[in-house]
Amino acid sequence: MVRDGGPITGEHRFVFVGGKGGVGKTVLAAALAYDATLHGKRVLLASLNPVHSLTSLFGQDLAGGKLTRIEGAEGLDAIEVEIDDLVRDYKAKMTGRLREFFRWAEVPINPDPFIEVATTNPAFHESAMFDRVMDLILEAGGKYDLVVFDTAAVANAVRLIGLSKLYGLWLARMIQSRREAQQFRLSLSFRKEKVMEEIKRDPVIADLIALHEKFTKTREVITDPKLTGFYFVTTPESLPISVVVRFIKMVEAFNIPVGGVFVNNVIDASEASSDPSGYLSAKVEEQRRYLKMIAEQMGDKVKGYVRSFPSEVRGIEALRAVVEDLRGYRPSF
Numbered sequence: 001m002v003r004d005g006g007p008i009t010g011e012h013r014f015v016f017v018g019g020k021g022g023v024g025k026t027v028l029a030a031a032l033a034y035d036a037t038l039h040g041k042r043v044l045l046a047s048l049n050p051v052h053s054l055t056s057l058f059g060q061d062l063a064g065g066k067l068t069r070i071e072g073a074e075g076l077d078a079i080e081v082e083i084d085d086l087v088r089d090y091k092a093k094m095t096g097r098l099r100e101f102f103r104w105a106e107v108p109i110n111p112d113p114f115i116e117v118a119t120t121n122p123a124f125h126e127s128a129m130f131d132r133v134m135d136l137i138l139e140a141g142g143k144y145d146l147v148v149f150d151t152a153a154v155a156n157a158v159r160l161i162g163l164s165k166l167y168g169l170w171l172a173r174m175i176q177s178r179r180e181a182q183q184f185r186l187s188l189s190f191r192k193e194k195v196m197e198e199i200k201r202d203p204v205i206a207d208l209i210a211l212h213e214k215f216t217k218t219r220e221v222i223t224d225p226k227l228t229g230f231y232f233v234t235t236p237e238s239l240p241i242s243v244v245v246r247f248i249k250m251v252e253a254f255n256i257p258v259g260g261v262f263v264n265n266v267i268d269a270s271e272a273s274s275d276p277s278g279y280l281s282a283k284v285e286e287q288r289r290y291l292k293m294i295a296e297q298m299g300d301k302v303k304g305y306v307r308s309f310p311s312e313v314r315g316i317e318a319l320r321a322v323v324e325d326l327r328g329y330r331p332s333f
């Protein structure tokens, strides 16, 4: 196996893998992670999918949301984040935060309906997931050389990163108005020491500042092309190609760096001759057109091709074959 020239993901420390459903995102994310371990890197593969796909890929029980060492791949840890736990914890956290807001703002109403609305809207799942991504980036960054995120929700992540700038501005404004309100209270107060003491310990301000810092740091990391790359997977088919083209536009609009594109499930022309029915030759012909289209539309971004294997990709040996294709296989079209 070729091990020169460093990992396929280069110097990137945070890698996101996206693409249409079922194109091979989990397989590619695992292959990129495994490839980096072959270069001596310590790698974390994090899945944020509702279905536990890493468990079936590695044949190791990764349920429970704990970091687990992958057998047979030195330096590779994986985590399968439990979405339900995540949402429950995040809801508890947000509920506490909102209650604090209401209490400090001295709003004499029952906050429960507001809390209910805030924590049950559809964007809440996405926010909870993104919160976990931020934690993983900020915590795991020191322990691992590379973190690979296998997440079906790349579009959501991108939107949230884009929104995080707005959110940051909003947080900064909130912090400022909270300070102004406190100053006002202080100037009216007869017991200034007590109010000063309260201001110093204000949990709302501390919370807002912490959140603001978390967003700012994450955005700095995610928009830095030296640190982060968003990689996309497509197959030589029309719909997956349009999805990737759309993703790339979206990612670039938010200044998020594109790492590259991988083309999965390629049927090599040499396979066709072994199939007397003509089915494979027809497939190869069709793929040829789409491979050309991929090269035309995203030529310099294409970083590798993977053939369609006769059976599902499971286990380290199968991943090794994927890595070998990524490094060495080029279809003719």
Ligand SMILES: Nc1ncnc2c1ncn2[C@@H]1O[C@H](COP(=O)(O)OP(=O)(O)OP(=O)(O)O)[C@@H](O)[C@H]1O
Pocket (backbone or CB within 6 Å): 020, 021, 022, 023, 024, 025, 026, 027, 028, 049, 053, 152, 264, 265, 266, 306, 307, 308, 309, 310, 311, 312, 313, 314
């Ligand atoms: N090159 C390949 N050859 C053969 N089988 C493959 C190949 N790539 C992926 N597969 C298989 O196809 C199925 C889908 O792949 P994978 O789970 O990686 O897709 P995904 O994009 O992560 O799907 P989802 O959108 O559901 O998360 C899996 O069973 C996988 O083993």
Ligand SMILES: [Mg+2]
Pocket (backbone or CB within 6 Å): 025, 026, 027, 049, 053, 150
């Ligand atoms: Mg998957």
